[in-house]
Amino acid sequence: MNTLAYPSGKHIIKQFLAARIQFIASLPDIVTSSGLLWPISHHKELELIRICKEDEGVSICAAMSYNDTRAVLLMQQTGLMDSLNAIRALAMDYQLPVVMMVGLQGKEPEPKPEESNVYGVRIIPSVLNAMSVPYSLIQEPDDVFEIKDIIDACYRNSKPHVFLVGRTPLA
Amino acid sequence: MIPRDQALIRMGGFIADEDIVVAVYQTLFDWMEIKPRVLNYVATGAMGQASSHGLGLALANPERKVFVFDGDGSLLMNLGALATIGEASPTNLFHFVFANGTYEVNGEHPIPGGKTIEFEKIAQACGYRQTFKVSSLVKLEKLLPDLFTKKGPTFVALKIVPGKQYPRRYDFIHSPEARENFRRALTGKP
Numbered sequence: 001m002n003t004l005a006y007p008s009g010k011h012i013i014k015q016f017l018a019a020r021i022q023f024i025a026s027l028p029d030i031v032t033s034s035g036l037l038w039p040i041s042h043h044k045e046l047e048l049i050r051i052c053k054e055d056e057g058v059s060i061c062a063a064m065s066y067n068d069t070r071a072v073l074l075m076q077q078t079g080l081m082d083s084l085n086a087i088r089a090l091a092m093d094y095q096l097p098v099v100m101m102v103g104l105q106g107k108e109p110e111p112k113p114e115e116s117n118v119y120g121v122r123i124i125p126s127v128l129n130a131m132s133v134p135y136s137l138i139q140e141p142d143d144v145f146e147i148k149d150i151i152d153a154c155y156r157n158s159k160p161h162v163f164l165v166g167r168t169p170l171a
Numbered sequence: 172m173i174p175r176d177q178a179l180i181r182m183g184g185f186i187a188d189e190d191i192v193v194a195v196y197q198t199l200f201d202w203m204e205i206k207p208r209v210l211n212y213v214a215t216g217a218m219g220q221a222s223s224h225g226l227g228l229a230l231a232n233p234e235r236k237v238f239v240f241d242g243d244g245s246l247l248m249n250l251g252a253l254a255t256i257g258e259a260s261p262t263n264l265f266h267f268v269f270a271n272g273t274y275e276v277n278g279e280h281p282i283p284g285g286k287t288i289e290f291e292k293i294a295q296a297c298g299y300r301q302t303f304k305v306s307s308l309v310k311l312e313k314l315l316p317d318l319f320t321k322k323g324p325t326f327v328a329l330k331i332v333p334g335k336q337y338p339r340r341y342d343f344i345h346s347p348e349a350r351e352n353f354r355r356a357l358t359g360k361p
Binding site: 049052055056096 | 213214215216219220226227228230232249252253258259345350353354357358
């Protein structure tokens with residue numbers, strides 16, 4: 001019997017709104033597709049920017065931050081890996097508040113990302129650690145309730161953050 | 172072909188104090204000397220990203236015009252941004268590509284497709300409302316007065332050659348001071 005609990009997409013969206021997020025830049029990610037991205041695409045208070053490549057989203061979010069317009073980049077870990085140079089430059093060298101939410105495609109529901117059997121998942125925490133990019137895990141239902149405070153802190157302190165989504169959010 | 176500095180001088184006459192200008196590489200260095208102003212956005216960080224910064228600024232600042240002075244090599248590195256911009260369709264975004272067919276500051280090596288690509292046609296297909304190609308200063312002078320009175324997103328491919336070259340101030344464009352100056356000018360907050 002499956003006893004796993006899953007995070008709620010509705011609660012994640014509530015946390016975004018409580019943190020004054022206005023824009024979501026995204027490429028579809030199968031982990032967050034039905035529970036998060038589709039609801040966001042229909043949401044009246046969030047404006048979705050459909051991008052062609054994830055580093056566009058890093059730049060869009062960084063540029064918006066100059067007048068405290070708040071945004072989240074929603075993507076898959078493959079897109080995170082494809083965006084490392086933009087993250088290096090804008091989020092780390094320039095210390096801009098780029099907030100990213102990353103679905104870990106292929107990750108098993110139970111383990112932590114660094115314990116995954118999937119190489120492309122297992123390396124993500126190490127890559128972020130090597131770059132000194134702050135991150136946290138959204139895996140259990142209660143994990144979502146820290147999202148607002150973390151986003152607020154990102155914009156208050158002009159620092160980036162990556163939320164790693166380790167279990168598929170339910171709509 | 173248009174000398175780049177002459178294009179920038181002409182365009183400078185149409186940029187208002189409250190407008191934002193995002194420029195890259197030698198075009199940026201020339202622009203900073205030709206038209207020094209606090210709302211020049213100089214910190215795009217990674218090559219190819221100017222148009223994406225411009226989109227973010229245009230959506231976050233709908234009351235201002237946002238100008239992107241891109242390079243052709245830079246645009247090729249982020250070509251999908253044309254589709255993203257076409258889809259988002261910000262009416263206040265004016266995207267110029269200064270096309271010289273080379274990676275100028277990286278040793279003047281030719282870009283792939285530099286002699287054949289028609290960027291304005293790609294931009295048109297991606298949904299920009301106005302698209303133009305301009306290859307002479309006379310034609311640019313004719314185009315500019317009406318260009319900014321119409322809704323964007325607007326795309327202009329300028330066929331350019333280097334004009335007077337200005338110093339490459341990499342230390343300034345990557346400095347915290349440059350970003351903080353821009354933030355203060357944009358928000359009016361100390």
